[in-house]
Amino acid sequence: EIVLTQSPGTLSLSPGERATLSCRASQSVSSSYLAWYQQKPGQAPRLLIYGASSRATGIPDRFSGSGSGTDFTLTISRLEPEDFAVYYCQQYGSSPRTFGPGTKVNLK
C-alpha cells in the first residue's frame, strides 16, 4: 500500500498570499496518477486536480498541480476567501487507492 504524507499539517495564510502544499508518497506513483481534493466543513470533497497537473472542470487557474514520482505539490497562487479549507492528495495508480491525511489552510 502506498502511504501518502502531506505537509504542513496546517498552513496559516492571508487572502492574496500564495499557498504551497506538499504530498509525498512512500513509493513512486505510477504515471502521475495523483489527484487533489478540496473539502470545506460540512461538505463533500471536490476534485481539483487529476493526473498530477490537470485541472478538473470549472476549477480556477489559480490552482495548479505539479510533481512526479514521489513528490507532488498543489499551489494556490493567490488565496481567495473561499479557498480556506482542507486539501487531500490521493494516489490511484496502485491498489488500494489511498489518501493523504490532509493539509488545513486556515485564515491567519
Next chain:
Amino acid sequence: EVQLVESGGDLVQPGGSLRLSCAASGFTFSDYCMSWVRQAPGKGLEWVANIKQDGGEKYYVDSVKGRFTISRDNAKNSLYLQMNSLRAEDTALYYCARDRGMGVIKKYYFDQWGQGTLVTVSS
C-alpha cells in the same frame, strides 16, 4: 447536473447490519465505475469499495473484505453497500463517488461525490 444522493445511514449496534443506497442522476450511470469512500468523524478519507460498470468486478479495502458487499442496479441508476458484522471503527460518513478513468490501462480518480450518509456503530 450530476447528482449522487446517499441514504440508509443509521445508528446500529456492533455486529449489526445496514444497507446504504446511492441514487444517481444527470449522467449515464451504466457507463461508469462507482465507489464508496468513508470519512470517520474528524478524520481523513478512506476508499472502501468499487464496482465496475456491469457489476462483474468488485474490489474492497482489506478492512471490510468479507463483511461489506458493493452492488449496483443499472436499471435503477443505483449503487448499494451491504454492511454486515459492523464494528465501532466502521463509524463514518459514507460517500458515494463516481470513478473517472484515466490512461490506456484505466486508473480511477473520484470526479463526483454525494453529500454522504452517516453510519454510527455503537451500543
